[in-house]
Amino acid sequence: MSLLLTFSFLVIAVLLFWPGVGVVSRWREAKRRQARMRREDALKHILKSEVNGHLPTLHSVTGVLHISDDAAAEVLTAMERRKLISYTGGKLSLLESGRKLALHIVRAHRLWESYLAEETGVDEAQWHRLAEQKEHQLSPEEASDLEAKLGHPIMDPHGDVIPVLGGELDADEGQPLNTAPINKALEIVHIEDEPIAVYRQLLALGLRPAMRVCILAKESDFLTLWAEGQELALAPILANNIGILPIPEVKAADLLDEEYLSDLQIGEQARVLGLSATCRGAERRRLLDLGFVAGTMISVELPSPTGDSTAYIVRGTMIALRREQARMISIGQRVSVTESALSS
Structure with missing residues (x-):
């Protein structure tokens, strides 16, 4: 009986503690992976905020990571220990190693979205979610191989510039659609993919980068948009997630005649x-x-x-x-x- 109990305890101990495959080992690895992904997501947020003239804060990191202020503070503290960021006087800024890693994450994300768009039949609404996962798995070398396979694309499916290896991140192009005048020819140059609920609504309406549109009318709670033969009603929250640029050489009437x-x-x-x-x-x-x-x-x-x-x-x-x-x-x-x- 004692031999059977001893054997049972040994089996349980192996299942719990065996390096690499035991429950405890896998739990620890999952915790390390989650911590790394949170650091990288925070770096990406800080980089995007900097290039677009926004001030990254503890609260903005909290919102992006969907965690508590205390948990976000722990993430930022760990990033500071790793010399990825400077966090003095409540001001967040990237250090050189943090900027390099953040650029790689953005680059990997946009390349993977481009791959999903051009080489697979994956539903468009899933591109962003899948790229959010894959960006943490691709090495710089793998990202460069993917870039070459895709023919060195310049833009991702949302209209964002894909940074080159060792380059810089460009600011988001264009102005929000709801700030544009009526009866002017416009080109969609960017569609924000977060929050995902808003992005899905824009996809369902058929709006994409490179489309030519014009605003037919504006009301306090919606605007009427002409987009490739369709008349659409957009709430302000939707219009605010669409970046546009004017097309001076084209008249709005030309779009209506298409x-x-x-x-x-x-x-x-x-x-x-x-x-x-x-x-x-x-x-x-x-x-x-x-x-x-x-x-x-x-x-x-x-x-x-x-x-x-x-x-x-x-x-x-x-x-x-x-x-x-x-x-x-x-x-x-x-x-x-x-x-x-x-x-x-």
């Missing part, structure tokens, strides 16, 4: 002008491979009985697209097939 393949009716044909900025990755490559390239003439062949898709004739081939896909293809020179035949 047409899309989804507007084309039976008996009409038009010339493809290009694909929307909302069309990325595998879907963009597929549409280009199918012949939806600038200059191609397209005609409507047959809408589906349910109205959710339409068959088009592209270079002699019938291709069916869903309405949301057709909305990503801008067109011009829209005429009836009869008119086209007479003119030719």
Whole structure:
């Protein structure tokens, strides 16, 4: 009996304390990993705050890490001990080693989002969350390999500049949409991906960087936005998370006149002008491979009985697209097939 008890205690001790695989060992490793991720997230927040002219504070770190003030103070104290930051007189600033690590985390995050956008079919709403995890796992060498694989992208899917290795972080570009004047042509240059609930709403509305938009009207509790053939109502909290720049050479009326393949009716044909900025990755490559390239003439062949898709004739081939896909293809020179035949 005593031998059996001794053996049982040994088994329990092995399960609890065996280095690397025991419960206690794995718990300690998880705690170390969580502490490292919190330090790196805090560094990223301080760096972004500095380059955008904001003052990082204990309370702002608390909000970003979603922890208590006491826990955030412990994180900052550990960072100061590691000579990552200076935290004197309540003022946070990065030291050289902290700045280098923060730049790597931002770079890894934006590169991984670019990878998810261009090389995978992962849902767009998941890009930020997955990149938040992967940024803590990629080494500088792995990030550089990924950058080369992607063809050295300059911008991430949200319109943010990807810092080069050993470079600096640029400030966010543009002004908030809700500060822009009405009836002016604007380009979306940045969509903030936090808070995630606001970001998901912007995605659901179909808003993306590089889109050309104009504000039709402003009210106290919402603004009316024209975006690639759609009229959208945006609450101030949504508009504040969209960065825009004016397009001086384009008039708002020009945007209102833009047409899309989804507007084309039976008996009409038009010339493809290009694909929307909302069309990325595998879907963009597929549409280009199918012949939806600038200059191609397209005609409507047959809408589906349910109205959710339409068959088009592209270079002699019938291709069916869903309405949301057709909305990503801008067109011009829209005429009836009869008119086209007479003119030719």
